[in-house]
Structures are given as C-alpha cells and as structure tokens.
Amino acid sequence: xxxxxxxxxxxxxxxxxHLNEAPPGGWDAGLQIDKVVNTHCCFCGQQCGIKLKVxxxxxxxxxxxxxxxxxxxxxxxKGVKRYLQGGHPDRLLxxxxxxxxxPGGFRNITWDQALxxxxxxxxxxxAEYGDDAFAMLSGVSLTNEKSYxxxxxARLALHTANLDYNGRYCMVSAGTxxxxxxxxxxxxxxxxxxxxxxxxxxxxSNVAETFPITTSYIWRARDRGAKLIVQDPRVVPLARTAxxxxxxxxxxxxxxxxxxLHVLVDRDWLDHDFIDAHTLxxxxxxxxxxxxxxxxxxxxxxVPAARIEEAAELWGTSATGMMLHARGIEQHTKGVDNVLAxxxxxxxxxxxxxxxxGVSTITGQGNGQGGREHGHKCDQxxxxxxxxxxxxxxxxxxxxxxxxSDIPGKGLxxxxxxxxxxxxTIKGLLSICFNPAVSAPDVNFTREALDKLEFYAxxxxxxxxxxxxxxxxxxxxxHEEDEGTSTSGEGRIIKINAAVTPPGEAxxxxxxxxxxxxxxxKSEYFPYTNTEEIFEELCxxxxxxxxxxxxxxxxRIEDEMGLFWPVPEAGHPGxxxxxxxxxxxxxxxxARFHAVPYKLSAEVVDGDYPVxxxxxxxxxxxxxxxxxxxxxxxxxxxxxxxxxMHPMLAEPLGIxxxxxxxxxxxxxxxxxxxxxxxxxxPDTVFIPYHWPGxxxxxxxxxxxxxxxxxxxxxxxxxxxxxxxGGHVETTDVRDLTLQDGRS
Amino acid sequence: xxxGRFGIDDSPVFVIDQSRCIGCExxxxxCAECGTHRGQSLIHLERVDRATSTQTxxxxxxxxxxxxxxxxxxxxxxxxxxxxxxxxxxxxRCIGCSNCVLACPFGVPKYVADFDQMMKCDMCTDRTSEGLxxxxxxxxxxEALWYGTIKEFNDTRSGSLFRDFMFGRQEVRTKxxxxxxxxxxxxxxxxxxxxxxWLDDPFGLDHVQATS
Numbered sequence: 001x002x003x004x005x006x007x008x009x010x011x012x013x014x015x016x017x018h019l020n021e022a023p024p025g026g027w028d029a030g031l032q033i034d035k036v037v038n039t040h041c042c043f044c045g046q047q048c049g050i051k052l053k054v055x056x057x058x059x060x061x062x063x064x065x066x067x068x069x070x071x072x073x074x075x076x077x078k079g080v081k082r083y084l085q086g087g088h089p090d091r092l093l094x095x096x097x098x099x100x101x102x103p104g105g106f107r108n109i110t111w112d113q114a115l116x117x118x119x120x121x122x123x124x125x126x127a128e129y130g131d132d133a134f135a136m137l138s139g140v141s142l143t144n145e146k147s148y149x150x151x152x153x154a155r156l157a158l159h160t161a162n163l164d165y166n167g168r169y170c171m172v173s174a175g176t177x178x179x180x181x182x183x184x185x186x187x188x189x190x191x192x193x194x195x196x197x198x199x200x201x202x203x204x205s206n207v208a209e210t211f212p213i214t215t216s217y218i219w220r221a222r223d224r225g226a227k228l229i230v231q232d233p234r235v236v237p238l239a240r241t242a243x244x245x246x247x248x249x250x251x252x253x254x255x256x257x258x259x260x261l262h263v264l265v266d267r268d269w270l271d272h273d274f275i276d277a278h279t280l281x282x283x284x285x286x287x288x289x290x291x292x293x294x295x296x297x298x299x300x301x302x303v304p305a306a307r308i309e310e311a312a313e314l315w316g317t318s319a320t321g322m323m324l325h326a327r328g329i330e331q332h333t334k335g336v337d338n339v340l341a342x343x344x345x346x347x348x349x350x351x352x353x354x355x356x357x358g359v360s361t362i363t364g365q366g367n368g369q370g371g372r373e374h375g376h377k378c379d380q381x382x383x384x385x386x387x388x389x390x391x392x393x394x395x396x397x398x399x400x401x402x403x404x405s406d407i408p409g410k411g412l413x414x415x416x417x418x419x420x421x422x423x424x425t426i427k428g429l430l431s432i433c434f435n436p437a438v439s440a441p442d443v444n445f446t447r448e449a450l451d452k453l454e455f456y457a458x459x460x461x462x463x464x465x466x467x468x469x470x471x472x473x474x475x476x477x478x479h480e481e482d483e484g485t486s487t488s489g490e491g492r493i494i495k496i497n498a499a500v501t502p503p504g505e506a507x508x509x510x511x512x513x514x515x516x517x518x519x520x521x522k523s524e525y526f527p528y529t530n531t532e533e534i535f536e537e538l539c540x541x542x543x544x545x546x547x548x549x550x551x552x553x554x555x556r557i558e559d560e561m562g563l564f565w566p567v568p569e570a571g572h573p574g575x576x577x578x579x580x581x582x583x584x585x586x587x588x589x590x591a592r593f594h595a596v597p598y599k600l601s602a603e604v605v606d607g608d609y610p611v612x613x614x615x616x617x618x619x620x621x622x623x624x625x626x627x628x629x630x631x632x633x634x635x636x637x638x639x640x641x642x643x644x645m646h647p648m649l650a651e652p653l654g655i656x657x658x659x660x661x662x663x664x665x666x667x668x669x670x671x672x673x674x675x676x677x678x679x680x681x682p683d684t685v686f687i688p689y690h691w692p693g694x695x696x697x698x699x700x701x702x703x704x705x706x707x708x709x710x711x712x713x714x715x716x717x718x719x720x721x722x723x724x725g726g727h728v729e730t731t732d733v734r735d736l737t738l739q740d741g742r743s
Numbered sequence: 744x745x746x747g748r749f750g751i752d753d754s755p756v757f758v759i760d761q762s763r764c765i766g767c768e769x770x771x772x773x774c775a776e777c778g779t780h781r782g783q784s785l786i787h788l789e790r791v792d793r794a795t796s797t798q799t800x801x802x803x804x805x806x807x808x809x810x811x812x813x814x815x816x817x818x819x820x821x822x823x824x825x826x827x828x829x830x831x832x833x834x835x836r837c838i839g840c841s842n843c844v845l846a847c848p849f850g851v852p853k854y855v856a857d858f859d860q861m862m863k864c865d866m867c868t869d870r871t872s873e874g875l876x877x878x879x880x881x882x883x884x885x886e887a888l889w890y891g892t893i894k895e896f897n898d899t900r901s902g903s904l905f906r907d908f909m910f911g912r913q914e915v916r917t918k919x920x921x922x923x924x925x926x927x928x929x930x931x932x933x934x935x936x937x938x939x940x941w942l943d944d945p946f947g948l949d950h951v952q953a954t955s
Contacts, residue, residue, distance in 0.1 A: 027782025061776065064881040075882040080772040208765035212884035215765055219886060223901045235945050237765040237797040247946040304947040619767045633775070637768055647794075648948075657794065677794055681946050 002429075002453035004468040005098045005105030008693055014104030015463035016090035017625075019632035024058045024087040031055040037499040038065055041079040042141065042479035043622040045363035045489035046071070046213045048079055052480060052499045059086035059480055059499050069561055070191065070488065076212040077620050077634060084631045085478060086500065090462050092475035093504025106473060111505065111515075114472050118430070119519040121455040121471070122158065125428035131408070135162035135417055135426045139433025140170075140371030141623075142509065143484030143496055145534040147367065148382055148541070149510050149526075150432065151375025156402060156525045157517035161411035162426060164378040166434045166623075168414035171368050172377075172709040173330035174361035177339025180708075181347070181592050182578075183585025184546045185384060186369065186491045189322065189358040190564060190576040195220035196356030198318040201229040201311070203342060204253060204328020204715075208237035209619035211362050211489075214324070227314050231256065232328060233614055234644070234686060235679040244310055250614040250684055251601035251716040252301040253329040257341035258598060259297030260312045262289040264348050269316025271350030278347075278582035281593040285344050288595035300598065302681065316349055320356035327364060327616070331714040333602045335706045340594040347591050353579030363489035365623065366479075370487025373547035374538055378411035382538060383545015392545075399541040400525060413710035415440070415703060422449035430457045432476065432509060437465040438624035438692045441701035441712040442667045459512055464626045465692040475506035482508045484531045485557060490576075492562035493552055510534065543568075546585055601716040602704030605683075609665060609718035611649065612684040615697045616715075621690035629690065636734055641688050641695055642675035645721065648682040650674060653723060660726040663687070665719045668699035673728045685721060689714070755890050757866065757880065759801065760902060760922035763887035766790065766799030770879035770888055777878050778869045780831075785853060785864045786879050801888055803879060804829060804851045804864035806918035812843035812852055812863075821861070827918045828868060832861040848910045 004011060025031055033053045041048045049068025053061040062083050064073030095114035096106035109117075125134045136154045140147065147165075154163035167175075175185040182188070194200065194217035207214045215238060222228060230239035231246040231253070239245050248256050264270055265286050275282045294305035301308075315321055323346065329338040339361070346352050346359035363369045374382040375396075382399075385392035387410050397404040412420055418440060420426045429450075440446040450456065450469040458470040461478050480499040487493045502508060510531060517526045528534050532554055542549040551567040551574075564574040584591040605612060620637035622628045629635060643661055655661055657676040662669055663685065672687070672695065680686055687697040704713045768788055775784040787802035810829045813821040820836035821843060823829050832843070832852075839859045843852045852863045867877035875881075880890035889896070896904065902922040908915045 022782060064876075064878075066876075066881070071884075073876070073881045074884045074886075075769055075773070076767050076884050077769045077772040080769055080776065080882055208767065208885070212765060212767045212769065215763070215885040219763055220899070223899060225901075235797060237799070240797050241762055242941075245941045245945055298947075302947060307941065307947070619765075633772055646946075679795075679797055679945070682948070 002456040002469040002471060003451045005100045008468065011105055011463070011468050017629040018089050019635055020084045020088045020630055021632040023060045023084060024055070025060070029060075031060050033060070036063060037497050039480065039497040039499065040486065040494055041075065041082055042366050043078040043082060043628070044211060045365055045368045046211055047366065047486055047488035047494055048075055048213055050075060050079060050082070052083055054499050057500045059083045070490070070492070071213050074213050074216060077637060078622055078628060081631050081633050084633070085627050086480060088462070088630055090630055091503060091506070092461055092463060092473065093506055094475060095505065096473040098471045111507075114474055115515050115519055117472055118457045118516060121428060121457070122520065125454060129427050131159045132161050132411070133426055134158060134160050134428040134430075135412075135421070136160065137164060137166070137414060137417065137429065137431040137434045137436070138376045139166040140365045140367045141433045141479070142371060143367060143482070143486050143531070144370040144374060144493070144538060145484040145531045146509055147371040147376050148374040148538040149513055149534055151380075151382065152400060152525065153513045153517060154376070155407050156400065157520050157522040158430070159408060161408035162378070162417055162420075163376060163411055164414040164417055165371065165376045166414065166439065167365060167368055167372045167377070168710060169331075169439055169712060169714070170327065170364045171330070171361065171372055173332070173335025173706055173711045174325070174339050175372060176336045176709040177343060178361070180336070181340055181343040181594060183591070184578065185372065186547070186565070186578060187360040187363065187489055188352060188578045189360055190490050190492070191217050193356050193358060193577065194218060194322055195224065197221050197226055197320050197322040198356070199227045199229065199314045199321040201231070201315060201321065201323040202238060203231040203323055203325040204330070205324055205326030205362055206232065206234070206236040206238070206328070206616060207324070207362070210326065210364070210617050212619065214362065227318070229311055229314060233681045233684050244307060244314065246303045246307055246311060247681055249300070249302040249681065250612045251332060253338045254334060254341045254596050255292065255297045255300040255598045256303060256308065257338070257345060258289040258292035258596060259294050259308050260315065261285065261341070261344055261348060262292045263294060263309055263312035264316045264345070265289065267312070267316065269312065270348050274350030274582060275348065278584065279591045279593055281595075282348070284595040285593035288597055292598070302683075315345060320354065321349070321351050322356065323359040324362050325359070326362045328715060330361070331711055332716060333704050333706050333713045334599050335711045336708045337596050337599065341596040344593055344596065347593055352591070353577065353582055355577070367486035369489055369491060370485065370493065373487065374542065378413050381407070383542035384547040385545045395544060396541055399537065402525065415705050415710060415712055418446055418449050419703070421453060424452065427454040428456070429453050430459070431466065432459040435464040435466045435624035435626050437469070438696055438698065439689070441698055441714060442703045443696050443698040444668050445703065459509055460626075461506065462626055462630065464624065474512055475502070475504065476509040476512060477502045477506060481506075482510070482531065485535060485554070487565070488562070491564050493549065493557050493565060494562045495554060495558045602713050603666075603702055603716065603718045605718045609720050611719050611721050613663065613665065613700055613717040613719040614684055614686050614715050615689045615701060616686060617690065618688045621688070623690070624692070625690040640672070641691050641697060642673050643721070644675045644677055644680050644686040646678055646680050646682040647676055649685070649721070650676045653721060655721075655723055658727050658730045660724040660728065662722050662724040663700060663719050664722070665700040665702070665717050667702065670694065670697065670699050671724045673730070675730070685719065753892050755892055757803065757877065757919045758889040758891075758896060758904065758922060759803065759919060760887050760889065761800050762922070763885045764799045764801050765885050765887070766797060767884060769882045769884055770801055773878040773882040774864075777867050779865065780862060783855065783862065785862055787851065801879070802849060802851060803888070803919060804866065805849050806866060808916045808918065811846050811848060811913070811915070815842045815846040817842060824868070828866050829863070830865050831863050834858075834860055837861055848908070848913070848915055
C-alpha cells in the first residue's frame with residue numbers, strides 16, 4: 001500500500017519543505033568553532049572543495065578551501081549555503097511507518113520494527129512473485145563506497161536483477177556514446193585542459209547556472225584568445241559574450257553536428273593522419289553527412305547556415321579545441337546519437353588525447369561519474385563491467401566470494417522499472433537518494449506507479465515527494481555525516497570527510513543496508529566495519545575493468561588532492577588525460593566514428609501542440625530540490641518555476657511578463673507565471689523542473705526513451721500555451737524587506 | 744602562493760569585470776556569511792534589463808579616494824581606514840537619513856531598516872586584515888569579482904584596469920578597479936567591447952523570414 005497516507009498539503013505541513021533561514025543559534029550566535037573539515041560540496045559533479053565549520057556536532061558555517069586545485073575556493077550559491085541543510089527542522093530523525101491515523105501520516109517506530117517489516121515484505125513479495133518483483137532504485141548523490149555497496153547489496157542480499165539509478169535521467173547518453181566511440185565512460189580531460197583550448201564549444205549546457213565553476217576555466221581560455229561557441233535554444237548567461245551563438249531548435253543537435261562534419265569534409269579541415277592511425281569507420285560517418293549541407297541544417301535547426309559554416313571553420317582550423325556538452329544534447333530519444341555526432345567532430349579533427357583537446361560531457365550529479373562506475377546500474381558490475389559478460393561476472397564473483405550464478409542478470413533501467421511497477425510486474429521497492437515523483441518524466445504516471453506498489457521502503461534524510469508514498473521510512477545520512485570518496489566530472493577521485501555524526505536515530509546509509517542484509521541471512525558478503533574497507537574491496541573489484549581504481553587509497557587521494565582513474569597499480573600516478581598518443585579503450589586501441597542520420601524527436605509540434613517545451617535547471621536549485629527547496633536563501637533567488645517565452649510568442653497570445661499561463665502537453669498541464677524575455681527562441685518555452693506536484697515541469701514531459709541509453713526525452717515535448725488569467729509581480733522581495741525592514 | 748592568501752607586501756587590489764558576471768548570486772550568498780555582518784548581504788547584484796539580456800552587474804563598494812557618501816553625511820558617521828576602506832556608518836552616529844544612499848554615484852550604501860543604519864561593503868576587513876580574499880571574490884565562480892595583485896592580473900587576464908570616473912563635473916577615483924576593453928577607448932562598455940554580429944539577431948530571425 002504505497003499511497004500517500006494523507007494529503008500532500010498535510011504532509012508538507014509536517015515534513016516540509018520548510019525554510020531554514022539561519023544557521024544553528026542564529027546569525028549572531030558567534031559559536032566557538034570546534035573543528036574545520038576539508039570536504040566537498042554535495043551538489044553537482046564539479047565537486048568543489050569546501051571547508052565546513054563545526055560546533056557541537058553541528059555544521060554551522062563554511063570557509064573557502066583555497067588550496068583545493070579544482071575550484072581554489074570558488075563556489076556557487078548552492079555551495080555557499082549547503083551547510084544550512086544540517087540542523088534542519090525537516091531532518092528525519094526516526095524510523096517511521098505509514099499510518100493514516102497518525103498526525104502527519106507516519107508514526108515513529110524503532111529500528112528493529114522498521115528493519116523487520118522491510119525484511120518480511122522483501123521475503124513475502126519475492127516468495128509470492130519472484131525475486132525480481134522486488135526492485136531497488138538508487139542515486140549518485142551517494143559516495144563511491146555506497147554506490148558499490150548498493151550494487152552488491154541488490155545482487156547478493158536482495159538477489160534482484162532490478163536495480164537502477166537516477167543517473168539514468170542524467171548521464172547515461174554520454175556514457176553510452178563514449179563507450180561506443182572511445183571504449184570507456186569518462187570525461188577525456190582534466191578541466192585544466194580547458195584553458196589550453198583555442199576554441200571552446202559549449203553544446204547544450206547552461207554552464208553559468210549548472211556548473212558555474214567551469215565558467216572560470218572557459219574565461220582563462222578566452223584570456224589567451226580562445227574563441228567561444230555556445231549552442232543553446234536560449235541566450236544563456238555564458239552565451240551573452242560568446243563569439244558565436246548557435247540558437248539550435250530543441251531536438252535538432254545531430255543535424256547541426258552533421259552539417260558541421262559535412263563542412264569539415266567539404267573543406268578538408270580534417271586530421272587525416274589521426275583518422276588513419278587511430279580511428280575506424282570515418283567513411284561511414286562522412287557518407288551519412290554527405291547531404292547534410294548547412295542550408296539543409298539551417299531549415300531543421302533554425303541556425304543560419306553562415307553560422308554553421310563559421311562554427312566548422314573555428315573548430316576545423318583551430319590547433320586545439322574542447323567541446324563541452326551536457327544534458328541539453330543528451331536528454332533525448334537520440335541522446336546517444338547526439339553524443340556520437342559530437343565525438344565525430346573531435347575525431348575528425350584529431351582533437352583527442354592532446355593538451356587542450358577533447359569532446360567531453362560535463363557530469364551532472366554530485367557523484368555522477370564515480371556512482372556510474374561501480375555497479376548500481378542495471379547492466380553493470382564494478383569497474384564499469386558488463387553484467388552480461390561471463391568473464392566480467394566471473395571476475396566480480398571472485399572478489400565477492402560468491403558463485404557467478406549467484407549474481408542476477410541484467411535488470412530494467414529506471415524508466416522501464418517504473419513502468420513495470422505501473423503494470424504490476426514489480427510489487428516492492430527500496431529506494432535511496434532518488435525522487436522520481438519529481439525527476440521522472442510524466443510524473444503523474446510515476447505517482448500512479450508508486451501508488452500501486454504493495455510495499456515501498458525509503459532511506460533518506462528528508463521526506464521527499466516520493467517518500468510520501470512510502471510504507472517504511474528509514475532515516476539515513478547527509479553527505480557531511482559519513483565519509484568516503486566520490487569521483488568528480490573530471491574523473492578525479494576525491495575524499496569526502498565526515499564533519500558530524502547523524503542526528504537523532506538517523507544512521508549512516510551503509511550501516512542500514514548491512515543490517516537489512518544481515519536480516520536476510522546474507523551478512524557473510526558484507527563483513528565491513530567501516531567505509532574504508534568497502535573502498536578497498538571496490539578497488540579490488542575494479543581491477544582489470546576500465547574504471548580501474550587498483551592503486552587508489554584514501555591516503556593517496558587526500559595527500560594528492562585527488563587521483564584521476566585509471567590508477568591500475570600501486571604507485572601509479574593516475575591518468576588526468578585519457579587517450580594520449582591516440583590510444584583509445586577498445587581492444588584494438590582505435591576510436592570509432594559512427595554514422596549518425598538525423599531523426600525526429602519522439603514528439604513533434606503540430607496544430608494542437610504548436611510550441612516546443614524544453615526543461616532544465618536554475619542555479620539556486622539542485623535536481624528534484626529535496627535539499628535546496630529547504631534553504632531559505634536559495635529559495636529566495638528563484639522561488640517558483642517560471643515559463644520563459646519570447647515576446648514574439650507571448651504577445652499574439654496576449655501574455656505579458658508575470659501573467660499566469662497554462663502550458664498543456666498530451667500528458668498533463670501546469671499553470672505558472674510567464675517570464676517574457678527575448679533570450680529564448682520564439683518557438684520554444686523553457687520551464688525548470690525542480691518542483692513537485694502542480695509545479696512540476698515533468699507533468700508535461702514524455703516517457704519516450706533513447707533506445708540504447710534508456711534516457712528519457714526531457715528536452716523536447718510539444719505543448720500549447722494559453723493565458724490562464726491572473727498575474728504575479730516579479731519584484732525581488734529581498735530588496736523590499738531590506739529597505740522596509742522585516743518586522 | 745595560494746590564491747586567497749596575501750602577504751602585506753603583495754598589495755592585492757579588488758577588480759570587477761561585469762562582462763564575466765553570470766548572475767549566479769554566489770557573491771550575494773557569500774557576502775551574508777562575512778563575519779562582521781553575518782546574515783545581511785551588502786553586495787549589489789542587478790539584472791540590467793532581463794527582458795532583453797541576461798546581463799547582470801555585481802557591485803561592491805568602490806571605496807572612493809574621496810568618498811561622496813562621507814562628504815554628504817550630516818552626522819560625520821562614515822569613516823575611511825588608513826588603507827582607504829570606506830566603512831559602514833558608525834552605529835552610534837548614524838541617524839538613518841539616507842543622504843549617503845542617495846548621493847553615492849555607484850548606488851552602494853544600503854539603509855537597513857532593521858538596524859536603522861547605513862550598511863555597506865567594507866571589503867571584508869575581517870578577512871583582508873588577515874591576508875584573506877574578501878568573501879565575494881573568494882567564491883565568484885566566473886572571476887567577475889577578483890582579488891589579486893595588478894601584476895597577476897596583467898599576466899593572466901585580458902582587458903584594462905580602470906578606476907577614474909566622471910559623474911558630470913565630479914571626478915571620482917576609486918580603490919576598486921573595473922575592467923574595460925581599452926582604457927583609452929571612450930565610454931565603458933560592460934559587454935567588454937567584443938564585436939559579435941549575432942547579438943543583433945540572436946535567433947537568426949531575419950534569416951528565417953528571408954527564407955520562408
């Protein structure tokens with residue numbers, strides 16, 4: 001029974017999000033600082049270094065960590081205010097059981113009661129419906145140690161094939177594309193390569209709001225004279241000063257890349273030596289773009305042909321160059337195609353394996369890189385191994401001291417897993433760090449699915465909107481309450497240090513999983529007494545895989561300010577830049593070009609739904625907002641979703657800035673204020689997705705997925721936009737309260 | 744030497760390059776973490792005209808050599824340190840009249856009603872006096888706000904440093920530097936003076952109309 005026990009409004013009244021306005025004791029508390037802990041920000045894959053100030057087992061402030069080389073003290077607003085999630089009034093402090101009669105819809109229970117109920121439901125569901133009818137969903141806000149543990153726990157303790165993770169909605173198209181073309185799933189460059197590039201091409205990434213620190217690297221390149229190309233449907237803040245802006249229509253990136261490759265071939269701006277020595281299938285890729293002229297692409301993409309030719313010239317004639325891409329080209333039903341088409345441009349011009357050269361995804365989530373390497377993807381085992389490959393299975397079984405046959409096979413990816421819950425195939429779910437009630441496409445469908453679960457257990461630190469559906473809630477740990485490692489978007493393994501211990505009856509996530517495993521009679525596989533032991537086993541399990549951590553130790557990671565994998569043996573210096581000397585990770589050492597024909601998005605505009613919707617993020621919020629919607633200063637920056645639209649779209653509809661508009665797709669509808677700005681394509685509206693319920697942009701998005709990566713198409717949906725009646729003022733209330741006083 | 748720490752002889756300066764601002768408000772959030780006015784952000788971050796551009800403009804106190812705010816203060820409440828840092832109004836003297844708020848050519852002082860006092864950026868005196876970078880320039884992810892030596896700036900960054908302004912007949916020299924494309928090139932262009940033809944028609948609408 002996984003329906004919310006009481007109304008959303010009642011749940012929010014009890015469990016928030018409430019706004020934490022000030023640190024423990026208030027702004028003027030002047031608390032004695034007991035210790036200052038070097039660790040990293042929990043938000044986003046940049047993983048900036050930060051120092052947390054601790055008083056009496058509470059995080060009460062921060063200090064820039066100037067010596068950490070990636071960010072040298074720099075932070076975005078989320079990083080500055082991250083410490084305010086500690087000591088938060090919404091923090092879950094007790095295990096809870098769904099109880100419609102209890103105030104707030106849940107009653108506190110003991111850990112024994114919670115664990116017994118969870119284990120009895122796992123046993124009941126698996127006995128009745130089969131092992132795979134109990135599934136697990138995980139997330140990459142978890143450390144490497146926890147990600148590895150979740151993978152092993154699901155396979156050996158739950159014995160289910162159906163484990164997947166929230167990176168399915170984030171990085172999987174990039175990962176799949178990189179593996180196909182280059183043989184390994186990692187950003188090819190350390191970020192220190194960006195300033196060495198003569199041209200920087202940012203494709204589908206609002207760097208200023210989603211990876212703010214990266215802007216400083218791009219400016220360092222520009223200070224050397226580098227040219228900047230930005231490809232985006234919006235004039236995002238970084239685009240404002242770009243040398244060249246490619247205003248691509250959502251869903252047409254592969255046509256744009258194809259036309260650029262067409263020009264590179266046509267003008268012979270190619271690195272023939274590199275292509276001949278280090279790649280395969282160039283002719284196939286070139287043949288696929290033979291008809292993709294800039295004029296053709298201009299009609300598809302909306303980018304003037306002259307700008308496509310200029311982009312090709314900048315990219316093709318520059319000695320060095322880096323392309324940085326993110327969800328803007330990846331969250332599509334052709335996300336893998338888009339990534340392959342981008343990589344084609346790097347391979348064609350020899351821009352891999354050299355200083356200042358690379359085509360790189362910018363990993364989104366906190367541990368989006370490390371968390372996707374060590375086995376909590378449905379098709380993966382540690383070391384980025386393939387769960388369907390007998391040799392890979394045998395290698396991991398040896399480390400796990402189990403029979404290879406004890407490891408279940410490939411499971412369902414996240415979106416198919418939610419659909420299997422909806423169709424009744426999957427009956428039970430354990431989730432940690434995943435809030436599909438906000439982050440999944442078509443959230444009305446997702447919430448229906450969660451309602452249908454016979455049993456749903458959640459491990460989390462705040463009660464997320466998905467947690468509203470839970471039968472059992474187990475209070476886990478915040479980032480600063482446990483130690484371990486994560487791997488940043490550069491492929492740099494870094495150390496996360498605990499600043500405080502979990503409050504109340506909350507426990508570290510890994511201890512909770514170990515207790516469940518013990519009660520399932522599987523404790524022999526989980527003999528850990530601390531997370532360093534989990535890391536040491538992870539390293540052994542990664543040996544021989546592509547994501548090879550063999551030579552990494554916590555000590556080295558801290559002493560050397562991070563280590564770039566692969567680190568294939570003790571004493572190995574790590575590998576900041578991949579593919580040096582043109583050596584790729586396929587067995588023959590060669591990269592693959594791919595023929596990428598242009599395909600339509602799953603949904604195209606028509607008379608009923610004539611406008612393109614694209615979704616994304618704002619700088620002050622992170623993912624589904626479970627953490628950042630509880631911090632007052634971040635909420636004040638951008639309090640609620642707005643519908644960005646161009647005056648050419650708004651004016652004929654009689655819509656002015658601040659007017660409420662209703663946006664409707666074939667899945668659902670949302671009413672929100674219009675933000676009328678001429679910095680977005682006139683055929684497109686943009687809505688950020690961080691909010692739940694009737695403010696969820698994902699009420700509109702489509703459940704269509706990429707055939708290879710299974711990434712949903714968050715970036716393209718067909719909608720119509722209408723005046724809803726009503727208007728809100730868009731004044732920033734912070735200015736008013738300053739002049740007028742709070743009281 | 745690590746960025747963020749300076750010895751007495753390094754003579755770091757504060758630099759604003761508006762063209763690099765991404766409007767993220769890390770400075771606003773970090774300013775409120777400064778030890779001397781914790782909970783109250785004193786930096787300004789303005790959206791210039793959001794309807795037409797994402798241009799945002801961060802503004803710390805420019806710390807004028809001869810500060811207008813102090814000149815117009817009837818209570819003699821605004822003082823400069825020996826290093827030329829113009830401080831918030833002295834609480835016992837400030838009468839909350841807002842003369843300084845109106846007079847500052849850069850719009851920096853804020854009348855904070857809750858304290859009935861003018862408060863403004865003091866260049867994080869608590870930090871700079873210990874050789875640390877001010878909070879906003881420490882965190883600024885795009886280095887639009889920057890703190891370092893002039894040599895370091897000239898060695899690593901493009902643009903010219905600029906600190907002389909004319910407001911009508913009033914000439915103002917500031918301690919804080921602004922970055923412009925060419926110090927001899929006339930009026931200050933916050934878009935850094937880069938020639939970008941696409942800005943006239945970012946979405947190629949002329950092109951679409953011409954071909955449809």
